[in-house]
Amino acid sequence: MALIIHKDKCVGCGVCVESCPFNALTIVERLAIVEGSACTMCGACAEEGVCPFEAIEMVKATEANPDVNLADYKNVWVFAEQKKGEIQSVVYELLGKGRELATTRGQEVWAILLGKNVSDKAQDLIHRGADKVVVVEDDSLENFEDGIYSKIITRLCKKYKPEIVLTGATTVGRSLIPRVAVQIGTGLTADCTGLEIDKESGLLRQTRPAFGGNIMATILCPNHRPQMSTVRHKVMPEAQTDTSRVGEIITEKILDEDGFTRSRVLEVVEALEDTVNITEADIIVSGGRGMKGSENFELLHDLAKAVGGAVGASRASIDEGWIPYSHQVGQTGKTVNPKVYIACGISGQIQHLIGMQSADIIIAINKDPDAPMMKIATYALCGDLFEIVPEMIKQLK
Numbered sequence: 001m002a003l004i005i006h007k008d009k010c011v012g013c014g015v016c017v018e019s020c021p022f023n024a025l026t027i028v029e030r031l032a033i034v035e036g037s038a039c040t041m042c043g044a045c046a047e048e049g050v051c052p053f054e055a056i057e058m059v060k061a062t063e064a065n066p067d068v069n070l071a072d073y074k075n076v077w078v079f080a081e082q083k084k085g086e087i088q089s090v091v092y093e094l095l096g097k098g099r100e101l102a103t104t105r106g107q108e109v110w111a112i113l114l115g116k117n118v119s120d121k122a123q124d125l126i127h128r129g130a131d132k133v134v135v136v137e138d139d140s141l142e143n144f145e146d147g148i149y150s151k152i153i154t155r156l157c158k159k160y161k162p163e164i165v166l167t168g169a170t171t172v173g174r175s176l177i178p179r180v181a182v183q184i185g186t187g188l189t190a191d192c193t194g195l196e197i198d199k200e201s202g203l204l205r206q207t208r209p210a211f212g213g214n215i216m217a218t219i220l221c222p223n224h225r226p227q228m229s230t231v232r233h234k235v236m237p238e239a240q241t242d243t244s245r246v247g248e249i250i251t252e253k254i255l256d257e258d259g260f261t262r263s264r265v266l267e268v269v270e271a272l273e274d275t276v277n278i279t280e281a282d283i284i285v286s287g288g289r290g291m292k293g294s295e296n297f298e299l300l301h302d303l304a305k306a307v308g309g310a311v312g313a314s315r316a317s318i319d320e321g322w323i324p325y326s327h328q329v330g331q332t333g334k335t336v337n338p339k340v341y342i343a344c345g346i347s348g349q350i351q352h353l354i355g356m357q358s359a360d361i362i363i364a365i366n367k368d369p370d371a372p373m374m375k376i377a378t379y380a381l382c383g384d385l386f387e388i389v390p391e392m393i394k395q396l397k
């Protein structure tokens, strides 16, 4: 369902504010505004007799939005996620794909950059393929806060009308973009691993794993705009840097109405266990249930040290409590794209393969020659990992 406030009918009387059990409505400049993260779509405000001017309506998400003319929407937007002022590498992957989609449609790629003192990064985004960068800078945007960020992006979407909005399927992207989709009343496909576009209609074919990764589903958003997707990290190549590219930087201000939010970030504390960034590693040594215990992961740390890599794991090892979740590779863990992936005692179920199968070289170490991981491996070493791994460390040293 989507909630629509008809601007031509709303007079800002405030009756609807009282009707909402979740305090999700407020009046700004004589217009009812929905706080997306608080609204549960219960429909209380849209019930008959609540709004004396019949300005609030609930519509089925599959019904065409009467306020939307699809032809008004153009260009591909990429949310330029930054952390402490550093653009996250998934953004460059999205710019690469965004460029491809926009070129097919004969349109532009825009990057949307929010933060504190981040405008110096706009040029970098242009060098990586953006034609325009919209920059919103404010002290209150220093740390990601889904309420304010989603309100600003919703407002910008309504103003500039992009055809497509892409964000990384990161913690930030997963929290941010559903809120934007609800506030706009459009569809969202999460965790995409493939994107293609129909040149004529502009329909985005959004592909993602479904039913536990056993099938790939392709999802369309035919009646609403923008078409929104979160895209998994490391499944698409990064856009290359071209310092000769030129583009336009558009500066937008934060408005009072953007500040209406229920939460405030007081402090950001880095999780100590989350220091392993396996998504950036060139070599990953990963362990599964075949490791038989947490103490044996020392062996993998030694091998990782010998090859200059990071340690990953299957979900079975995480569930056993042998290693923290930040190391998990796969559908419900991280997607990795290293040059070399060494799978030790991992059978290679589809949910694991989804997260690592694009590695350039896969080395599988397994007692079972018929394990799926052995079938897809570049080099399949059949035998006991407790003999093979120590020998590898010895040889490497």
Ligand SMILES: Cc1cc2nc3c(=O)[nH]c(=O)nc-3n(C[C@H](O)[C@H](O)[C@H](O)COP(=O)(O)OP(=O)(O)OC[C@H]3O[C@@H](n4cnc5c(N)ncnc54)[C@H](O)[C@@H]3O)c2cc1C
Pocket (backbone or CB within 6 Å): 212, 287, 288, 289, 290, 291, 313, 314, 315, 316, 317, 328, 329, 330, 331, 332, 333, 334, 344, 345, 346, 347, 348, 349, 350, 351, 352, 355, 365, 366, 367, 368, 371, 383, 384, 385, 386
């Ligand atoms: C919705 C859903 C999401 C999931 N998400 C993920 C995910 O993100 N990541 C993930 O990994 N899994 C995920 N899973 C779980 C997945 O289906 C498998 O259960 C899991 O990957 C199995 O882990 P494993 O290969 O370590 O264990 P097993 O399948 O038990 O394999 C252990 C392997 O070790 C080998 N072995 C045993 N001893 C030795 C030895 N001494 N030397 C060499 N080899 C040995 C065995 O031959 C076997 O092949 C998900 C499942 C579901 C339903």
